[in-house]
Amino acid sequence: MALQTEAFVFGAAQNVLPARLTTSQPAKAMHEVPERGAVSAAPLAACGLGLLAGTRRQGRRTTQKRIQCCAVAEKEKTKTKNERPVFPFSAIVGQAEMKLSLILNVIDPKIGGVMIMGDRGTGKTTTIRALVDLLPEIPCIADDPYNSSPDEEEVMSQEVRDRKAGGEDLPLNYKKVPMIDLPLGATEDRVCGTIDIEKALTQGKKAFEPGLLAKANRGILYVDEVNLLDDHLVDVLLDSAAGGWNTVEREGISICHPAKFILVGSGNPEEGELRPQLLDRFGMHALIRTERDPELRVKIVESTREFADDPVTFREKYTGDNSEFATSILEAQDRLKEVKTPPELARKISEVCSELNIDGLRGDIVTNRAARAYCAFDGRTEVTSDDVGKVITLCLRHRLRKDVLDTMDGGDKVEKVYRAIFET
Template structure:
């Protein structure tokens, strides 16, 4: 069967560039894809606002990646931080490894997942009887170099959220059983989504997400009708839709790839860094994670716009996304945390409303 025929059997995914509104969520996802070290994004919002659709759409938009063929960790052919031990050993032995192009992995973490399913398991019996480390990879192995999506992350067991955040931050997953230890690369963009009505995430876990996007149900009736009509039209003729948006999809894909290449040469002036830290200090943000993420996101935003120097405008666009979930909650305060970040930013950077 030719590849063209196989395409007919794959479920069409709504084009990212066709999604109406939800700019905060779209920007946060694109910046995390440009620089995964931002630390993922938490998307909080009402049910039925297109969270899952948007996340699947960004994974589908991204260009294919080159991996070592039949490797469970989607190992990179030359980057040591992105390859499993077997591949490292084979390269040291001077073996020639076959590579293949695959779509960016998009892994859904089911709510009822166990730790073994997430991290992988070691077959102790095989290890003892045959003297080999028999490792059964889990979802973290599958997500290496891709996107790991956790819907209803606020309902997930805290222990599992901790494991996910640790792996996302370090880029590695370690599994230990009965004195046997296996370590493999697990560098992915962690995307969590949830509905605030179903409970908040613990502050110390929330703080570990790089960015926090809030999405609301569209109130404008004209826009609502447009969203409904577009979705209905896509469901009826998906292939025609994908053709119509192919040029826009390719333009955005090229823009993201160009930004990834430019990122390492983007500069952020010292005086701007001082002001970012001043905003964090005035907002009483615990730790330095807020400063680090804001710096990273500002650079990613400049690269996204094709510039090698960060401007105040870049910082303004991303600072609320990076800091709003790090503020201490004061039940008596009436001002929204996003507005509070914006207000302090304008004071420090001396921007008039």
């Protein structure tokens, strides 16, 4: 694949980023020669994830308004003093697997979410908040508790649909993409919704009080230490994330509301693994490790200190990088519908899944979707074998476990089978 811009280079599938590129400095133009199977990309140095800034301009008209909203939102975030400052996404060092998995899920939420497993104190929550922070605000119906979209019916509550069908003029407001933290002690009623006790006592009416799934609609639901959460709650979350709707039956009330969100779970393997049946429901699986390079550790410590001392000034240094990332993500979302996967590549993906003896077809489906999202993120419209190589380990490694006592494969087995099928 020809070099299109000044480029950073992805490493092999297991090392998504070469260590020499994981810097936290503001973006500077750098030139690297692509290695075998590497993908050329635009110089977004602060994060280190490779992507093309977009030499094609055909789809820009459809995203121009959203990009302008993103730029305005970023400017306001830097200036607003009342809001809690968020660490810039482009300033985060390393953890390329996690960042790539999150970005691909934002581009195509139908991938099915991310399970992030790794050491404590490796910036899992910080990275997720940073990604949400750089996304533009979304239009919502002003008085709707489900963040209903004014245009997309699949994320619109039934009440809003009825009002829209009746010709009512629905007021709009713009909100940040919601990010909901699910605490470990949450009950099923709190998650799914329950009866509004106040209205029942004061007005004698049965009314529904939306839960966390309603608030997470069109956003991200983050579950820290998901491996410690009750299995039945994990099932509820996965069902809602897959179907996009939540149905509640409580005390004679039947409510069905949109709950389309990206489910992100994190945990420490030392505290136990999820059952294989639940792991399989997550679209991607990212393994993160504590950074061992002393120089990079020093950079992380220094950037953390600078952010703590003066978050506004620190964020201003990365405003341009964040805007470039946001623009690339928005363009990829619009480009995704044009991306095609050649039949031969789709057949080889299924060959890999068959050779690995993966149960079901989720592995085939998710790998195809993730490869298309990666291709769109890279500024192209036809999937290549390199695109598949960058995502296949993230999509399949957690589907190899057949028994709860098995250990998680680091990805070597997936990589070996991929090379045997794709490189012959």
